[in-house]
Amino acid sequence: MRSLLLCPLALALWLSVSWAASRAPYQQILHHSRIRGRHQGPNVCAVLKLIGTNRKYLPNCKLWYQRKICGKSTVIAYECCPGYEEVPGEKGCPAALPLSNLYETLGVVGATTTQLYSASSNLSAEITSPGSYTIFAPTNEAWASLPAEMLDSLVSNVNIELLNALRYHMVNKRVLTDELKHGTSLPSMYQNIDIQIHHYPNGIVTVNCARLLKADHHATNGVVHLIDKVISTTTNNILQIVEVEESLETLLTAVTAAGLNNLLEKEGQYTLLAPTNEAFEKIPQETLNRILRDPEALKDLLSNHILKSGMCAEAIIAGLSMETLEGNMLEIGCNGDELTLNGRPIIANKDVIATNGVIHFVNELLIPDSVKNLLELGRESDVSTSIELFQRAGLGSHLTGNERLTLLVPTNSYYKGRTPSADRNLLRDHIIKEQLSSKYLFHGQKLETLSGKELRVFVYRNNLCIENACIAAHDKRGRFGTLFAVDKIVTPPIGTVMDVLKADDRFSTLVAAIQSAGLTEMLNRPRSFTVFAPTNEAFRAMSQRELNKLMGNAKELANILKYHIGEEILVSGAVGAAVRIKSLQGDKLEVSSKNDEIYINKEPVAEADIMATNGVIYAVNTVLQPPEFSKAKLFNSYIFTTVKKIEGATRKAAAAAVR
Secondary structure, eight states: OHHHHHHHHHHHHHHHHHHHHHSOHHHHHHHHHHHHHGGGOTTEEEEEEETTSOOEEOOOHHHHHHOEETTEEEEEEEEEOTTEEOOTTSSSOOEEOOOOOHHHHHHHTTOHHHHHHHHHTTTHHHHTSSSOEEEEEEOHHHHHTSOHHHHHHHHTSIIIIIHHHHHTTEESSOOOGGGOOTTEEEEBTTTTOEEEEEEOTTSOEEETTEEEEEEEEEETTEEEEEESSOOOOOOOOHHHHHHHOGGGHHHHHHHHHHTOHHHHHSSSOEEEEEEOHHHHHTSOHHHHHHHHTOHHHHHHHHHTTEESSOOOGGGOSSOEEEEBTTSOEEEEEEETTEEEETTBOOEEEEEEEETTEEEEEESSOOOOGGGOOHHHHHHTTTTHHHHHHHHHTTOHHHHHSSOOEEEEEEOGGGGTTSOOOOOHHHHHTTEESSOOOGGGOOTTOEEEBTTSOEEEEEEOSSOEEETTEEBOSOOEEOSSEEEEEESSOOOOOOSOHHHHHHHOGGGHHHHHHHHHTTOTTGGGSSSOEEEEEEOHHHHHTSOHHHHHHHHTOHHHHHHHHHHTEESSOOOGGGOOSEEEEEBTTSSEEEEEEETTEEEETTEEEEEEEEEETTEEEEEESSOOOOHHHHHHHHHHHHHHHHHHHHHHHHHHHHHHHHO
16 A cells, blocks of 8 residues: 555656756746745745845755855745735735736736836837737836936937837747747847847846846736846947957957957857956066967967856856866856856956857956966976976976977975975986877887986876876876876886896895896896895894795795786886785785885885886885795694694603603
């Protein structure tokens, strides 16, 4: 019985969700508003009202729980949903509004100023007659907020100026919100001049960037949508607005030099984040001149100020990401009445409407990485210490020139507790003679440095490394160079595994053991090894008896040494919680990492990532024992201990018998 009851409930919920999902975004948030308000009675909508203002918003699910609009707190208010009214003594809004003509409907929805102006301009005769119209009706507050001189010019010439203004707010057919498609336009009843429509995924609908407050109020001869601004006619495209705006003179010069004129005047819907003259003046003149002389960099710079769709300020009620023509994502948000870009309140003038989009004036340039040189990329990243070292080493020209390079730069955190070195030869090994992208690197790839050395690429499941240094952040790809932030200084290999061991006094006993076991030739071959190299200290920790036995048996010695050699190159940056690699002896070794320390078979590593041309070496202060050897040693120890116990017991028994 319970399942039979749940099925209709689940079906009803599914139908409700499916219905909402199939509707336009505005209809979806209206539906959500009805759900939140239904406990107040029939046809009640819940809205979020900004504290201290009359601004109200239909909430989507996310807004309902956050209770904030542009970071400002809201309170919940309840009102009749569009098309309904209260009845004294009854709960909610049970009565449908009487259907009347457009003129009377203006009064019903509270647009009494628009109704008054319709009468004084004689528009009322038209909107009381049979027909089919849409009126985007400004609120009383919208009319009152017009500059006094503009309002005076309208009401002083009601038969022309006011009538034309009102007719620009009208469309010669009934258009409901689900027909108001994003990025489209509707011909107004004033000279067929278009009205720009934007219908955003968050449910907000704008008309020439004026927000619809209460929509879809039906009348016998059309529909009324209440909007929060008086909208003005626009006949200029984006380019034409830029051409006549004095504060955008530098931008116009840049647009012309980059050949973007056609883009800014063609049909479509774009958002131009227009840098003012002041914005261009804020960057160093040398940087500006470099960009202006480089058509490709200039085009990237300007494309980073153009969004792929129209975005009105009223649509921004929380943070969102939008893609520019250049391909970057910009974080567009708001703080109260201020719009922000990447968290900064740099928009000086917003919602300038054009026939092909909208313009927001910005007082700072949005410079993409693709325009910057390596020096600029590095100074703005967490690698500033390394960048300073390159300059001190006399390598600054490589950071500002037009060579195609890739810079390997340790992050600032690497230098904590270390003394930075401006060793020119070492730093030249961190400059690769081509511009790379890390996503196209492959395992075993060889990269030539400025000093002529070769660096190897190692691709692991959890990391991408160049020799011992692993990439610690996303690429920063500039105009000519790319910056790879890495976790440590790169140490190019200087010889084979055997060469490196011979050159380090800590491994003299190991070298002798390798030679005795006949493994020297193997460790000089061009293969890939990971060697866990016991130090002299590790051998001294063995008893003399064990050491003599090991050194005196070449076969057993070779077996033990091969257990210290992995069949692949594993640098420390590729070690996660635990990694198992197969040794040349056949058994597997367990390499692990904890608190930035590396362990082999749970024994700490004394030094990691000693690079060789055919492998990598880890210094360990323990001689590792293969599992079978450890078992045999344990068994022998057990037998030895047992025999000793038996001998002791026998002696005690004999002594007791004598007494």
